[in-house]
Amino acid sequence: MKKFFGKIKKWFVDHKPTKRRLIQVYTALLYNANIKGFFNGEIYKGASKNACVPGLNCYSCPGAVGSCPLGALQNALSASKTRAPAYIFGIIILFGLLLGRTICGFLCPVGLGQELLYKIKTPKAKKSKVTRVFSYLKYVVLIVFVVIIPLTLTIPGFCEYICPAGTFEGGLGLLSNSANEDLLSILGPLFTWKFAVLVAVIVLSIFFFRFFCRFLCPLGALYGFFSKIALLGIKLDKNKCTDCGLCIGVCKMDVKKVGDHECISCGECISVCPAKAISWKGSSLLVRPNDADMPATTEIKPLAGMLKRKEPIEEEETALAQSVNEMNGEDASNE
Amino acid sequence: MTDHAKRLTKRIYAICLALLTLLTGILFIVQVFSIYRSAESQPYTVERISAHFWAIAPVFFAWLLAVVAGGVIWTAIPDAPERPKAYIELKTTLEKFEKRLPLGEIPPQAKRLRAIRTVVWCVSLACCLVSAIVSFTVLTDKSYAPRFQTEFFTAHGGAADRLVRILPWILAGFFALVFASIFAFHSEKKQIGIVKTAVAERVKKTAKETGEVATLSETQTALSASVKAETQGEKKSESLLEKYPFLQSKWWGIGLRIAIGALGVALVVVGIFNGGMEDVLLKAVKICTQCIGLG
Known part of the structure; x- marks a missing residue:
């Protein structure tokens, strides 16, 4: 019982x-x-x-x-x-x-x-x-x-x-x-x-x-x-933003950037930002960080850990370096 | 129950509920049109409405039960937490790669693709402009003659008739934009591939000239160095606000807000004195049957 x-x-x-x-x-x-x-x-x-x-x-x-x-x-x-x-x-x-x-x-x-x-x-x-x-x-x-x-x-x-x-x-x-x-x-x-x-x-x-x-x-x-x-509303700190795109990916509205004319300031993007670049305007004065629509039992810390990923620029570099390496390999075999 | 079985159950349930939702919606719409067509005058009576909607009540209640069942299923088999997916604009990625090439080294195929995209966007915007002009002309024509002579279409200077007339033009404009958007996506994807190859060639060439051994890690280091140098350069040149330093001042934002706020307050005060507020009250305290669709 x-x-x-x-x-x-x-x-x-x-x-x-x-x-x-x-x-x-x-x-x-x-x-x-x-x-x-x-x-x-x-x-x-x-x-x-x-x-x-x-x-x-x-x-x-x-x-x-x-x-x-x-x-x-x-x-x-x-x-x-x-x-x-x-x-x-x-x-x-x-x-x-x-x-x-x-x-x-x-x-x-x-x-x-x-x-x-x-x-x-x-x-x-x-x-x-x-x-x-x-x-x-x-x-x-x-x-x-x-x-x-x-x-x-x-x-x-x-x-x-x-x-x-x-x-x-x-x-x-x-x-x-x-x-x-x-x-x-x-x-x-x-x-x-x-x-x-x-x-x-x-x-x-x-x-x-x-x-x-x-x-x-x-x-x-x-x-x-x-x-x-x-x-x-929602604001983005451009100095902290790494352009990872997670905020746009999570947002269900047709936003191009956080806080643009399509943003309804629901706050779902705040918790997914690994760089903590998104916050409420006036957050230091008025409101606490949002808990949005996430289930009550989900904790922010493990989620942030799960979301931590390489900056996209590193992935691009790796892909480029691999393609260069392939070209080097081709050149060596031609020589 | 295995994970696969759980996922399959939920997927089948979701598809069935989607079909049932569409069916229920269509039945409601069919019934309301059927009520309207059932009599020449005063089609909506309590008896007629009851008869038509009780006819589809089993489907509606089945839908309600299915919705509740969904709640039970999802509580019993909750979704696993999903890793959020990133979304990066292709245009942003393309610009980042193109900035790593001097202007003279951008491949001609990439320039051609960009030119084609510009033409496609211009054509779609021209379509939108034409549809806007036609729509505006139809809406503002004082001597407009409605094509359909029923009460619904001729009321209020043929408002409904005008809207039906401009609808294809508006949709044409939007579909032109959709086409341009999809075309631009595929074109940018193709262009990124071309530019990436050009950047890789450039790095390889630089590495050969400096005599560095192009192992994977060393190439990555050389690329990182060039990217970081150029990215710093990008950030400096990217900021248009630096052209107009006063825009970066927080006082500019505060001043603008105060000005707009003062304008808002002034307009409200003017509106109170010129009777605008009273008009709002007079309209709101009467049932506007036309506003709520009662005719």
């Missing part, structure tokens, strides 16, 4: 959520703290909706207590002929400057949902040159759906045609309550399209890590512009 309970305890210790996961869960709950809305099927109408939450969270979700920055941006651009969209621009600049894409890694419920879906044990699509090219699609989505369509056609293009968070949190969230049965009568081709998009994003998120974030999310694209100057 003791052994059995010991195994159960070990299972819970091994599957303990990381700090990042806990922050993601708390954030998702905080963004949707209007529990009453889920029961009565009404959206929150309080003053906190003057402010935008940093991550993607539809303001038509019955539980949402803040506004969505992307929805607010599109509406502001739609109305830009009558009023300059200064407020939302200022909010996005401040979020980007303070947090950058740390928002994606820590404060976005859509990112949390995708990471949980990715845990389902199917074969996974690896990142490649093709995925890196398609990671630029989100900038096209940003320009077309978030900027041009609201400006020219005065509709929130991204919310209307793509956003899966709106369909799931807002659409299904409201329709699932019997108090909103009358909304069924207005469902039509648009809902059919958006539901199909939602299902496609969910299925693809099982096979691709953060499919929506990497290829479609215009909010991540916007925050990516602030990666270099954001106060919080």
Whole structure:
């Protein structure tokens, strides 16, 4: 009996959520703290909706207590002929400057949902040159759906045609309550399209890590512009870096360098760097080294020992020297 | 159970779950289109939705059970810790090798490959530019006439119709970039081989001229010395920040952040006074049915 309970305890210790996961869960709950809305099927109408939450969270979700920055941006651009969209621009600049894409890694419920879906044990699509090219699609989505369509056609293009968070949190969230049965009568081709998009994003998120974030999310694209100057995030010490490439190999996003516009500052690369060249910005002041998504029983020291390898330049030298030696061998036999 | 059997079990399970996931997703999408087409007006009623989705409920529950089973299997047979794999850009490796050769000694085949890559990238970027221009023209055309005359495509100035029209152009641009990217990868791989041979020849020549005996270790020493000397040189010339010394100052970064932060705060204050914040609230407290796909 003791052994059995010991195994159960070990299972819970091994599957303990990381700090990042806990922050993601708390954030998702905080963004949707209007529990009453889920029961009565009404959206929150309080003053906190003057402010935008940093991550993607539809303001038509019955539980949402803040506004969505992307929805607010599109509406502001739609109305830009009558009023300059200064407020939302200022909010996005401040979020980007303070947090950058740390928002994606820590404060976005859509990112949390995708990471949980990715845990389902199917074969996974690896990142490649093709995925890196398609990671630029989100900038096209940003320009077309978030900027041009609201400006020219005065509709929130991204919310209307793509956003899966709106369909799931807002659409299904409201329709699932019997108090909103009358909304069924207005469902039509648009809902059919958006539901199909939602299902496609969910299925693809099982096979691709953060499919929506990497290829479609215009909010991540916007925050990516602030990666270099954001106060919080990941930084690389170039003096210590040996260009071993382990950080890029371990990262599941389409990064070229640690801390670039694709980096969501999840911190997984910190523990694999043998030269300890990667750290959090402001780590000396604010946060301790990250324990990321590694199992609780894995120790850093043995892992670092396992990761220690020759600098790539030594391997290249060996290969070159061998090829020279082969040539010498050929010359000697010719002579 | 042997290790091989465990790996095989997990692989077979993973493939079956992947197929079941795709099937479940496709069934959901088919059902929602089927509901839409089932009636001319008001297709979505509680009865119709229930009937369509209960029809695929067994598949969905089977999928859920399979997911739970996966959790149990992976707990019982955990994955062995994997050694992380490094990823080094071929372009970086190629530049490191090319910097060990004087310009005059870079083989002509390598120069030709580089020229071909440049042309391919230019052509793909031209494709992207053309697709961007066409897309922008379609999106901003005030007198656009939708091709499809259904409500979905004609609503909001034919927004959906315009998007369908520009989609092939956008995909063409991306596929041009994908092709260029894959072509560049293979071309760089080929070029690295050519440049490596040239570098090896150079080292051999240098060793012969200096009279050193080219054993493996001595060649390695000679190569290390030349690499270290050139790598130090590389690091010095690599740093573009040295051209603009003020950019290396930490005050530049702090000043830039303060300026951008001040701009953000100023915009928020302007937005509060010009009614922008109120607009956000007014929009957020009403259900935007169009935003959440309700039509």
